[in-house]
Amino acid sequence: MANRLSEIKEWNILLLEAGGDPPIEASVPELDGDLKLSKYDWQYLTTNDGVIDQSVINGSVNWPRGKMIGGSSNMNGMVYVEGNDQDYQNWYNAGNLEWSVQDVRRCFKKSQSYQNQRLLQDEAISKHYGRNGPLALNIFNTTYRQVTEKILKSWDDIGIKNVPDVNTANVMGSSIVTATAANGARQSSNHYEHKEITSKVMSNGNMMAQLGLSNYGGCYK
Secondary structure: HHHHHHOOOOOOOOOOOEOOOHHHHOOOOHHHHHHOOOOOOOOOEEEOOOOOOOOOOOOEEEOEEOOOOOHHHHHHOOOOOOOOOOHHHHHHHOOOOOOHHHOOOOOOOHEEEEEEHHHHHHHHHHHHHOOOOOEEEEEOOOOOOOHHHHHHHHHHHHHEEEOOOOOOOOOOOOOOEOOEEEEOEEOHHHHHHHHHHHHHHHHOEEEEEEEEEOOOOOOOO
């Protein structure tokens, strides 16, 4: 977001990030669990509301949030789901005129760099995704193909139709998940944040980043 805002040269942008550089585990898919309850996690707990999570002690569960450069994009599930068109249309109908389906899809496409060449042979998928954005998208490479196929078939058997890509199908159906991953590595905002910020500062001078902050309750002027 900071990079996009800095494209407006009349604005001065300050990006503040808590924590330091993420560890190597943050780049490896499926190792995000090693970061939970560590110094890279804010270690939040949910509040007992008397309804949710009543089967666990105190009705409260861990709520992992990333405390490092790139934030929670370093430790989330890497799942890329765009949402249902009807939700955006409801927001538009409620008066949020910049949240029409067409506007939202245009912004999604601008941000994407879809890289699965096999799925791009599908015309609908090829038209749906962008190619030149900063966010790399692909599907997980898995050796558990037989297990995956059985799971997808079980969904299909109960009426949740298998589709090549759930985003293209307006999030109706089942498919192998689209992920924020490329070349076997997680694509967090940290992957391009340093490079982009340095480039912006050098090129137009209207963006500055302060990284690794830990001034709790402090005020910056």
